[in-house]
Amino acid sequence: MIKLTHAEENYLKAIYQLSEAGKKGVSTNDISAEMKTKPASVSDMLRKLGEKEVIEYRKYYGVHITEEGKKFALRTIRKQRLWEVFLVEKLRFAWDEVAEVADELEHVQSTILIQRLDEYLGFPKFDPHGDPIPDEYGDVRSRPRLPINEIDINGTGQIVAVKDSSAAFLRYLDKVGAYIGARIKVLEKVEFDGSIEILVDNKKTIFMSKDVAANILVMV
Amino acid sequence: MIKLTHAEENYLKAIYQLSEAGKKGVSTNDISAEMKTKPASVSDMLRKLGEKEVIEYRKYYGVHITEEGKKFALRTIRKQRLWEVFLVEKLRFAWDEVAEVADELEHVQSTILIQRLDEYLGFPKFDPHGDPIPDEYGDVRSRPRLPINEIDINGTGQIVAVKDSSAAFLRYLDKVGAYIGARIKVLEKVEFDGSIEILVDNKKTIFMSKDVAANILVMV
DNA sequence: TTAGTGATTTAGGTATATCTAAATAAATAT
DNA sequence: ATATTTATTTAGATATACCTAAATCACTAA
Structure with a gap:
């Protein structure tokens, strides 16, 4: 082996x-x-x-x-993402704080540990950044998703992931009140510069540049 | 540093x-x-x-x-024992299965992780084997405890730890129905070979050799 | 008090994971 | 088509953590 x-x-x-x-x-x-x-x-x-x-x-x-390599990579990714869910949901880590710690936890060698962790977390399908968690067999079920700037005016959806998951970007999102799971509606798109106004959770409007919008993925 | x-x-x-x-x-x-x-x-x-x-x-x-060395050692022991509590209480590991996994988890470098884990577990003072968990400052509060063979006849107590924590010994204890937390009463001590009969949780009597009894610690 | 035994250290080797500096292959531009 | 630039690899070094075999130290028993 x-x-x-x-x-x-x-x-x-x-x-x-x-x-x-x-x-x-x-x-x-x-x-x-x-x-x-x-x-x-x-x-x-x-x-x-x-x-x-x-x-x-x-x-x-x-x-x-190679195919064999993919299996190993997916196993590592599965562990990483399960630990990220644990850190955010159980230990109240902010979603921009988990990467470093999860990178260490993911190398702990124990199949049973990961099975039990998965069960304990309720078999989550996505990590706190919205990325899919491969199952035991390496199968990944991804959600159809679009960057905000490709959604039509009055279109709605739920934030499920970000492309750029740098700590700075994640902090910015937290600050303006966007988060994974937030329900959004596109209110206006400015022709001139592509900037966009969205409504978050039916109560707060946020104005963002096209660059920011392109980095936020929404499940429609 | x-x-x-x-x-x-x-x-x-x-x-x-x-x-x-x-x-x-x-x-x-x-x-x-x-x-x-x-x-x-x-x-x-x-x-x-x-x-x-x-x-x-x-x-x-x-x-x-050295004093400096003790600080490091106690920090490692703290991490190890907190992870053991997590594995047993949250992930349903048997108490004889935790050592190997905890030995890997204890090396994850993150002060905040350990603080949060401690909080999440409800600031436990003892690990699943009954050994004390040092606090953030390295302070250890141990319980007064005696091996079963040093308890008088009709004396009672609660199993809090074992001296020999080999997997084989822990499995043996599980098998006969002794476990950390069990309340016991010493019913009889055989003069000849030092073997002992105890009552566990007021319902089950167990007969054990002096050697086994000497390995089980009880808080009186 | 010294020879022998057992514990301990040293010397030298393997494997991993990194680095810098130098060499070389591939891509690009004139 | 060749010269230059960029990407990549090789060679040789460092640090960690082990090992085996040989040397050396400390203790003990006669």
């Missing part, structure tokens, strides 16, 4: 997520940026992951994740 | 616990047995811990933990 170290798990998760985002091969530099390590370290790691056959690695031509 | 690696934390915890048990210097061999590593590896680690001044290390003469 293949075993991965913590570092290998982290690299593989990053490769999987970069693949999903771009739907093609992932470059050494991309991974280096994502992992905040030097490209030289990435080359080293790619060689190791290639030997373990969780990625397909052709020198100088980037990597593709 | 001093920082310890996971391995250093584990060694320091072991050294602290061996010190408390024996109230004197701890030998390389003792640590090697406790940590299941070779004496040569222990020597290596003692040099490092000595340099970080969490232990006082004189070659060939064993080690003593």
Whole structure:
């Protein structure tokens, strides 16, 4: 049976997520940026992951994740997201505070721990950022969703995720009163600059730039 | 500020616990047995811990933990025991299944995580094995407790801890119906071999050898 | 009081995960 | 078509945490 170290798990998760985002091969530099390590370290790691056959690695031509690799990556993502739900729902963490801690918790090795945690949390299907939690078999059920700026005037929906989940952006959202789960209605779209006015939970109106709107995903 | 690696934390915890048990210097061999590593590896680690001044290390003469070292050890023990409470009370782990998982969880670095976990669990003072949980400042309030074989006939009490917390022993206790929290009464003590008959929760009588009785601690 | 035994340390090796600096391959621009 | 730039890899270094084998220290028993 293949075993991965913590570092290998982290690299593989990053490769999987970069693949999903771009739907093609992932470059050494991309991974280096994502992992905040030097490209030289990435080359080293790619060689190791290639030997373990969780990625397909052709020198100088980037990597593709294998089916086996996807399983490992999805298992790590499942753990990460379940811990994020735990931190937010049970320990009252703010949704922009969970990433660092969840990144440590996700490496705890215990299948039964994750099963029990899942059960304890009521088998959640989405994490606090609205991202889907893969099930035990790696199946992911994603929701159809649109960025706010693509919703028609008077269209309604529920905020389910954000594209940019940087701490700064999440704090901004909290500040203006937008949060995962909020029900929104698009009131007005300004032709000139694409900025948008929305109604949150039928009581508060928020005005946001097109850039912000494009980063907030809504289930319609 | 001093920082310890996971391995250093584990060694320091072991050294602290061996010190408390024996109230004197701890030998390389003792640590090697406790940590299941070779004496040569222990020597290596003692040099490092000595340099970080969490232990006082004189070659060939064993080690003593420093005040600074105690703080670190107690912090690790606090985390370990809080996670054990979580695993047993919230995730329905059996009390003999928690050690391995808690040993991984205890190394997650986040002060706020432990504060929140403590609060979420209702500030427990004892772990599932009845061992006291140090508070944020490293203070430990232990309960007065006696092994069953030192209780007089007709004496009563509540099981609060076990000395030998090996998985095999814990399973044995579960099997005969003894558990942490059980109220007991000593019914009879056989002179010949020191074996003892006790009444558990006013409904079930258990017969146990002197050796078993000596391993079960009762708050009187 | 010294030889032997057991405990402990040192020396040197493996594996992981990072780095910097140098070398080299691929992509781009003139 | 070649020179330049950028991306990537290799080589060699550091730090952690283990190991085995050999050397050395401390204690004890005759």
